[in-house]
Amino acid sequence: MFKIDEVARETGLTKRTIRYYEEIGLMPAPERSEGGTRQYTQAHIEHLQRVISARDVLGFSLQEIQEYMGYAQALTGQRELYPQIREPERQLEKLREMDGTLEAQLRALEEKVSKILAMKQELEQFRDRVTAGIARIEKQEQQSEAKITEGKNS
Amino acid sequence: MFKIDEVARETGLTKRTIRYYEEIGLMPAPERSEGGTRQYTQAHIEHLQRVISARDVLGFSLQEIQEYMGYAQALTGQRELYPQIREPERQLEKLREMDGTLEAQLRALEEKVSKILAMKQELEQFRDRVTAGIARIEKQEQQSEAKITEGKNS
DNA sequence: TCTAACGTTGACGTTAACGTCATTATGATG
């Protein structure tokens, strides 16, 4: 059981942000002590770390993260795969909807990866030019040093 | 030569956004007609597309994109690799600084890619569970259909 | 040349994602 300040230290978020994420439903509300103090578990911390990852890495808005986390929660089994619907027809419908959403998200991720890789290549090319420039100048300096030494020796 | 509305259509940005990007220095100010109308070139459009890519794919803030674009511009040769500095010492210093920044950015990109791939794997696992669920229900429905047919035949 | 459609420049509005008080309650500690 952690208090909010420990969670803040663990995750790097501020206390305000943690409460805010709870407020907008981005994280499950933790249990409270008798007096009302929030008591977090390890699961809350992990949840937050996934949120942070999605926020920073994917640049998702917090709303988008909510959708994403819906699936992630279901995946980790914290929530049932699909709610208790009796009619197989409705179940199928729901599952197919989820399948479609997931496919779309996967495609989006793939596109992001390929775009990032393209940028990475550009940066690498540029870095190569920079390192080549460094080598060139260093060589020139060596040569002028050599000349100075030569001059001394003559 | 394009007018702002065409650029907007090409890039998917709004006119307001295009002017805003110019205002904050995120894109080079285009030439103006005698009357003051902005006249964009193909280069401007390409520039904007790179900005969009960095914004959407990397989730960079516009400020971060400015730094990134600084290097990208240098890379495409639109700006000199490094300004006309005469002293090789200062040149070296500048180049090494760029090298450091580039290395850092490359590491950041690599981390992003690996995190995205991790998320992708999770989503794929989940999708597999969903498709399995779909298959299971479809099979059940087939079986009950078969029973009905059997009942008819008896 | 006249006009409708488009462009420009302010200037204020908006939303997301928090930051920053102030006030009041809680809880571990000597």
Next chain:
DNA sequence: CATCATAATGACGTTAACGTCAACGTTAGA
């Protein structure tokens, strides 16, 4: 049990990234 660091709540403030509206100038076509 007194006290002092923490926690909670509420409310207002802030910043980035545009949206929107008004007032006015520009341009291309009949």
